[in-house]
Amino acid sequence: MTKVLIVDDSPTxxxxxxxxxxxxxxxxxxxxxxxEAIEQLALDSVDVMLLDLNMPDMHGFEVIRYVRQHDDxxxxxxxxISTRADKTSRETALQSGANEYLTKPFTPEKLTxxxxxxxxxxxxQN
Numbered sequence: 001m002t003k004v005l006i007v008d009d010s011p012t013x014x015x016x017x018x019x020x021x022x023x024x025x026x027x028x029x030x031x032x033x034x035x036e037a038i039e040q041l042a043l044d045s046v047d048v049m050l051l052d053l054n055m056p057d058m059h060g061f062e063v064i065r066y067v068r069q070h071d072d073x074x075x076x077x078x079x080x081i082s083t084r085a086d087k088t089s090r091e092t093a094l095q096s097g098a099n100e101y102l103t104k105p106f107t108p109e110k111l112t113x114x115x116x117x118x119x120x121x122x123x124x125q126n
Contacts, residue, residue, distance in 0.1 A: 001026070001027050002024070002025075002026045002027065002047050002048075002119060003026065003027045003028070003029060003044065003045070003046040003047050004021060004026045004027070004028050004029070004046060004047065004048045004049075004050060004115065005028075005029045005030075005031060005037060005040055005041070005046040005048070005049045005050065006018060006028055006029070006030050006031070006050045007030075007031045007032075007033075007034065007036070007037040007049060007050065007051045007052060007055070007060075007063065008032070008050075008051075008052040008055070008081070009032050009033055009052065009054075009055045009056060010052075011032070013052070013081075013104070014030050014032075017050055017081070017111070018030070020108040020111050020112060021111070021112065021115065023112060024112060024115060024116060024119075026047075026115075029044065029046060032055075033055045033056050033057040033058060034055055034057055034058025034059060034060065034062055034063040034066075035057045035058045037049070037051070037058075037063055038058070038063065038066060041067070041072075041073060041076075045072075046076070047076075047077070047119060047122060048076070048077045048078075048079065048115055048118055048119060048122075049067070049076055049077070049078045049079070050079050050081055050111075050115075051063060051064070051078055051079065051080050051081065051098070052080075052081060052082055053080060053082040053084055053089065053093065054082065054083065054084070060080060060082070060093070061092060061093065061096055064078055064080075064093065064096040064097050064098055065096055065097070067097065068096065068097035075122075075125065077099045077100075077118040077119075077121070077122060078097065078098045078099055078100075079098070079099060079100040079101075079102060079111075079114055079115065079118065080093045080098045080100070080101045080102065081102045081103075081104060081106060081111070082101070082102075082103060082104065083103065083104045084103070085103045099118060100114050100118070102114065
């Protein structure tokens with residue numbers, strides 16, 4: 001079964017994202033900050049990570065860099081979902097290794113489209 005890790009310090013946003021992904025019939029895991037995200041990755045593999053940037057303890061950029069430095073996670077698709085709509089944040093996230101960058105508020109259709117595409121690409125690689 002396909003697993004998606006939702007990383008956001010807002011429980012409300014995690015719930016919105018989880019509900020949005022319901023049509024994809026995926027198992028969701030949740031983390032409230034970057035450190036929890038890394039713990040979740042150590043406990044169980046996931047197929048896609050949806051990641052906020054502005055979080056306590058460990059910023060989203062740090063999470064991306066950590067993930068990309070470890071062979072086990074190097075190919076993990078990462079979708080940043082952030083309130084930061086500026087060009088610099090977007091470029092930094094993508095240069096750090098994020099696959100996609102969405103801004104809040106996002107449309108459910110856009111999020112499901114991006115996740116579906118990344119999952120298809122991942123399954124073709126394996």
